[in-house]
Amino acid sequence: MRTDISSLIPKGHKFRLSRQAAQLNFIRLDSAYTGPFYSPSTLDSAINQAKTQLISLQNQNGYWVFELEADCTIPSEYILMMHYMDEIDEALQTKIANFIRAQQNPDGSYPLYKGGAGDISCTVKAYYAMKMAGDNTGAAHMSKARDWILARGGAARANVFTRIMLAIFEQIPWRGVPFMPVEIMLLPKWFPFHLDKVSYWSRTVMVPLFILCTYKVKARNPHHIGVAELFVTPPDQETNYFAHVKTPLGKTILALERMGRLLEPLIPGFIRSKATVKAHQWFTERLNGYDGLGAIFTAMVNAYEAMDYLGIPPNNERRLIAKEAIDRLLVANGDTAYCQPCVSPVWDTGLASLALQEADCHERNPQTQQALKSALRWLAGKQLTDEPGDWRIQRPNLPGGGWAFQFGNSYYPDVDDTAVAALALAQSEDREFIGNIERASTWIAGMQSKNGGYGAFDADNNYHYLNHIPFADHGALLDPPTADVSARCLMFLGKRVARHPEYRPVIDKCIAYLRNEQEADGCWFGRWGTNYIYGTWSVLIGFESAGVAKYDPAIRKAVAWLKSKQRDDGGWGESNHSYHDTHSRGECNTSTAFQTALALLALLSAGESDCSEVEAGINYLLRNQQADGFWKDESFNAPGFPKVFYLKYHGYDKFFPLWALSRYRNERFSRLL
Template sequence: MSKPNPTVAELDGAIERARAFLLSSQAPDGHWVGELEADTTITSEYLLLCHLLDRVDREREAKAIRYLRARQTPDGGWGLYEGSPLDLSATIKTYFALKLAGVPSTDPAMAAARELIRGAGGPVEANVFTKITLALFGEYPWKGVPAMPVEVMLFPQWFYFNIYEVSYWSRTVIVPLLILMDRKPVKRLPAELRLDELWPVPRERAKISFQKTRQPISWKNFFIAVDNMLKFYERLGARPLRDRAVETARQWLEERLAAPGGLGGIYPAMANAVLALRCLGYPEPHPLIQGQLKEIEALAVEEADTLHYQPCVSPVWDTALASNALVESGLAPDHPSLQRAAQWMMDRQILVPGDWSIKRPNAPPGGWPFQYGNDFYPDVDDSSMVMMALSKIEAADPARKQAAVDRGLKWVLAMQGKDGGWGSFDADNRRLVLNNIPFADHGALLDPSTEDLTGRALELLGTRGYRADFAPARRGIEFLKGTQREDGCWYGRWGVNYVYGTWSVLRGLRAIGEDLSEPYVQNGVRWLESVQNPDGGWGETLESYQDPGLAGVGVSIPSQTAWALLALFASGRVSGPAVARGIRYLLDTHLADGSWEDPFWNGTGFPRVFYLKYHFYAKYFPLWALGVYRRTQA
């Protein structure tokens, strides 16, 4: 028996409760920030870092170990998200962290993990970053790690490979790693803490060379040959540019570490920076090291019995999205909470050049970061969402708001790529062949234009009054036409996955004034309707990143349902069975405290290797969808 259509009274009550929850979650200074949860690798890496630095706090370590134990899967391993299959690298790091914390090898949790690790091939089959971590403890040979000579720092910008031809997240991780890989430090462990038991064959007999593809001619095989040559170069006694390259890397680091927020605002870069500075002789009390350690500790989520670490924090993103949701839900644009949020967001605008200016030297600064502070790395997604929020809020200082949006819009326009799309942190960062180098086994070395970012930029342009005949908008639309899948959906780089990408694109096309009757637009709408679940909601498994045949397939969750509904509303579908069932799903899953809860992960760090759960997505996206729907029922 079908459920009755939502009534206006039901909608108003749900919106009021959801709005009250969100307003009560706002910080006094006007911002919102929810937990940004990742898999266990960040917490494991933190514990290993503490051992490398001899900074182990046994009480806090014990709390982190309880957290790690609680997330072991029934088969004995650790995965990348709830319900994921074994991830070898995550399992090795967690096993290592537990062992250094004193968990005996005979512990059932250790025994189960050990068997899985050995069965999956052991450390040789782990990813590059895991091998580097093991090498720092003498548990993997440095010669088995891809070569990355520090002289890379001296490669000119016209050279095909240089540090500005990789993404910001790769760059901030790689530069300190260049110092580490040049020095190749090792913290030797006592015999009882070593990891011999993880090797299926004795480590001295293990094959640690990179496996070539069967095709004699391939980019992967080419870069493996290059890696072999680089390893030979590293063994040469005479390297006249080595000291100069190390100094260049040191200066690059110092410049960026002086800015607030930690290197790149992300844990891996900050941790590597600390280790690199220690290798260069900086004492632990040095302000640059203490600054990074302070930022790392700010990522902690400590509860009564457990402790874990976030990869970064998301206050600008959460604040922009919460503000948009509140305005769209009918909260007065001059509401004090929104005015405080607007003030806080304007205070976060970055007015100094960053790494992005290497590709766009004539563009004025004006973007926003994801974190509290990340001066060198604003991004298009946050900037666009912030400016859309500011455009809807009646700020206490209208002139300042207008100036901020004008600056930000110029920056976003300047960041458009030659292909017509937008990437996240850099423009024209698309030398995809570099993903074949052995160091890039994660496949996320670059920051090319993506469908979701392009949709967001178009939505911003439309919000600011531009239309589809505006040249940058037309180029963006053509990019989206060229990247649409045959079934009608679009890929989602930063959210899961095709539901997220299709939401971003359809919102952008609607805002910019594209003809929504165009066949390609309607194909996207039909795809969304075709993947609605019987319970009325939408959901998509993270496995769709590995198997596109699973696009739009998964258990319904509130945030993905809200994305689908917002996409349908943007396409002009504001009524009908699909919409009514989707709204009913949100009403039925609404919790007593006014919030929703996503039981599964909803965000993407790096497809196939690192996923996220934004805890606030289920707090503001459903409110946003209900608010837009309610306006159509007025």
């Protein structure tokens, strides 16, 4: 039992546990945390409770998959799709509309993430979807949304994807959207724009969209619902749809687009037919069964609607499967429902496995070991080896060996997921997985970009001028290398280099890239997780794996930055606002279990297990553990596209805190037993 001497401590005094005091359950009075303390048994209990609960959520097939929530754009688009196709499920529509209404900000707008500022494009789609669902435009929530939209210039100021939707529903003229003729499919590879030069998500979304835009398709819209009330200037009179194009390069491309639109009638019919056939064949080859085109919602919907336009009948097997793939993204909870942008089983299973491996590295609990064995075998079975993939465009001679993010996405293995899944297999030390690990190592090493970094799906996808085209107002047309993905590759390959020195040049080049990417204040940007705390965690874990010395100046600078961002309650938090304003990086109004866990893991990897900041962070996690053994973060914790689209991984507040507590226990209390 812990010796309770808190009554002897002057009120407000700051103190911490030393290594020796932790062993004796005493408290030293000389550091920066004020709050309750714990014994080793308290820590063990918290870990065991979280571990047991996590295992209870494992699917019988071995994987974990948690909800992946986005803003109201995706559920709104699901309702709009039903009206486009005239395939309206009234009961489902009601549930989705209930969900959308509940996400509205007090000012009437809809944010891109919980607690965020309103976004005009999201608000326009949410308003239109609610009106489709039967909401009266005079209702208070509709009036507030409409007033908010009009105060910001009206629906004409919405982004490109929203304006394309409005054009399809005949709410704006087609001149209000970028010119994207299907003939783009016939452009040679040397041309400044080519499909091979954009990211995987851009390809899968754009190809069926070329068909929809070229033929100016019209939504069935059986109830003839419009949103003329959302425009300040009547759509036919609006002349400023492309106000977002401001750079000289962008304006030049816009002028060329307008010239192309004028010349469109001169395109020979056989050329248009040839391009249409090529586009159809391209996305048909990648329909991906029940997992859908690209395994992402927007691409699936575009393909489904394009199939309808091309005359593929409703009872066609491929069309039925394409619709089923979309419906599998739905999540229903009582009288509400929403649609996920995709699913994340490989990512969730890989990270959950790493957390459980850390939690069980000394105990070897039979239940945990069985859960891990089942998870790792499931992961091993999901590795992509000989399947065709667009990544072969850059690496035609590289053998397969990656993992996708979703249940199935054979054309698009994910470098990040591959590193996590392969590390989990490698840490098991089970000879059953040697082949999987070797293939993953070769594949990851071969996907390195020339600058030493790694993109998520492609190598050397650095055609930054393409982000100036009018279509790319989201600024996410490409998949360039990023620090977080690169660090994950370092995390895996660093574990391999002792036995495989052939990876040393790859590792050294990646370390050099990451050093160059470090911000002046010591942190790293997080492309795929919020944000600088996530990026800094990624790199410090990678550096540890690669053997970078703990006293390295880059690590010391990162440690100082992390410590400076700790909140008074002992936790860490960071808002997605840091993508919009870098002055707010590493900061938030509240701490979160997820980001506290990341900060702790980063500090522990840097050799900071004895510092007061780590002890305060551990106390934060222990104090905020829920009765069910998990933690509860309300915030969105990752971007899909920074500044444009954000996500909430519902598993992050479950396995990351478990991982952090376990790593801490293994670092400190195992030495005291």
